Amino acid sequence: MFVARTENLTKIYGTRAGIDSLTLEVEPGEVFGFLGPDGAGKTTTIRLFMDLIRPTSGRALLFGMDSHAQSVHIRKLVGYLPAQMSLPRFTTGANVLRYFSKLRGGVSFSKIEHLAGRLKVNLNAPIQRLDEADTFKIGLVQAFMHDPELLLLDEPTRYLDDAGREALYELIAEVRREGRTVFISSRSLNEMERITDRVGVIHNGRLVAVERAVHLRARAFNKVEMQFAGPVTHEIFESQPTIRNLRWQENRLQCLVTGDPQALLELARKQSEVMDFKARQPSLEEAFSLYYGVGHAG
Numbered sequence: 001m002f003v004a005r006t007e008n009l010t011k012i013y014g015t016r017a018g019i020d021s022l023t024l025e026v027e028p029g030e031v032f033g034f035l036g037p038d039g040a041g042k043t044t045t046i047r048l049f050m051d052l053i054r055p056t057s058g059r060a061l062l063f064g065m066d067s068h069a070q071s072v073h074i075r076k077l078v079g080y081l082p083a084q085m086s087l088p089r090f091t092t093g094a095n096v097l098r099y100f101s102k103l104r105g106g107v108s109f110s111k112i113e114h115l116a117g118r119l120k121v122n123l124n125a126p127i128q129r130l131d132e133a134d135t136f137k138i139g140l141v142q143a144f145m146h147d148p149e150l151l152l153l154d155e156p157t158r159y160l161d162d163a164g165r166e167a168l169y170e171l172i173a174e175v176r177r178e179g180r181t182v183f184i185s186s187r188s189l190n191e192m193e194r195i196t197d198r199v200g201v202i203h204n205g206r207l208v209a210v211e212r213a214v215h216l217r218a219r220a221f222n223k224v225e226m227q228f229a230g231p232v233t234h235e236i237f238e239s240q241p242t243i244r245n246l247r248w249q250e251n252r253l254q255c256l257v258t259g260d261p262q263a264l265l266e267l268a269r270k271q272s273e274v275m276d277f278k279a280r281q282p283s284l285e286e287a288f289s290l291y292y293g294v295g296h297a298g
């Protein structure tokens with residue numbers, strides 16, 4: 001049985017499709033990434049799973065149950081982090097989490113404190129004094145605290161700094177080790193390559209691909225630009241299997257490099273003096289354009 005499944009799930013807002021005939025399956029115990037740019041349909045899909053909005057057609061199922069018809073049963077099994085956190089402003093994080101704990105049938109306060117400590121969020125400050133990252137951390141504590149079978153996390157790292165991200169990645173890894181399941185949406189290809197087992201790629205409301213993260217990692221590339229002091233032989237670069245999309249402008253080379261770009265720099269230095277060398281990771285749109293032929297490369 002799949003932990004989460006959509007069958008031709010479609011949501012039309014007015015005349016515009018939020019998601020269009022989405023069919024995907026999430027297996028027990030996996031970290032499933034849902035990768036897409038702004039407005040791709042990630043939040044729409046997650047809100048349909050949570051029965052916060054209704055599909056125009058198709059179905060969303062969690063644990064084999066219809067997300068609308070059996071929403072009461074489902075909620076007990078899920079930890080949900082929404083894309084927007086709205087918490088009461090004049091009380092503390094501790095009080096908010098005590099309230100959520102009651103709704104979940106009682107979670108020990110030491111568990112709440114443990115999670116807050118790992119995410120480094122102060123539970124005693126009034127919510128109105130917390131910044132966006134800390135508000136999201138309170139949201140993460142409520143999502144994780146009852147050890148749900150499935151975590152549905154809507155862009156949880158959007159506001160987190162590096163330390164916050166690392167703490168969350170560890171929590172996700174622990175959930176996975178315990179055989180529980182995580183569905184996490186993201187705009188970061190890097191993040192998906194690093195923490196997921198499989199990735200569903202969504203663009204303009206449509207599922208473009210479902211891929212194993214190992215394949216994404218193996219294909220990861222950098223955009224490289226370098227300037228040589230003088231003329232160099234093009235063939236030596238063109239014959240490298242890790243280099244593609246070469247563009248020459250006199251003594252300047254632009255290309256895409258799979259694997260470590262340092263290796264290319266070393267090769268280049270053997271040919272001529274290198275005046276300038278820049279390597280950068282592609283944007284999500286650039287990667288989408290190259291991998292799946294959707295969107296526009298910048």
Ligand SMILES: Nc1ncnc2c1ncn2[C@@H]1O[C@H](COP(=O)(O)OP(=O)(O)OP(=O)(O)O)[C@@H](O)[C@H]1O
Nearest residue numbers: 013017018036037038039040041042043044045083
């Ligand atoms: N309530 C709404 N009314 C009208 N259109 C909406 C509504 N919610 C979402 N949309 C549209 O549906 C599409 C998908 O939006 P959605 O928020 O699901 O994408 P997303 O991938 O979560 O993007 P983001 O990262 O910006 O949250 C977008 O074109 C968006 O403008």
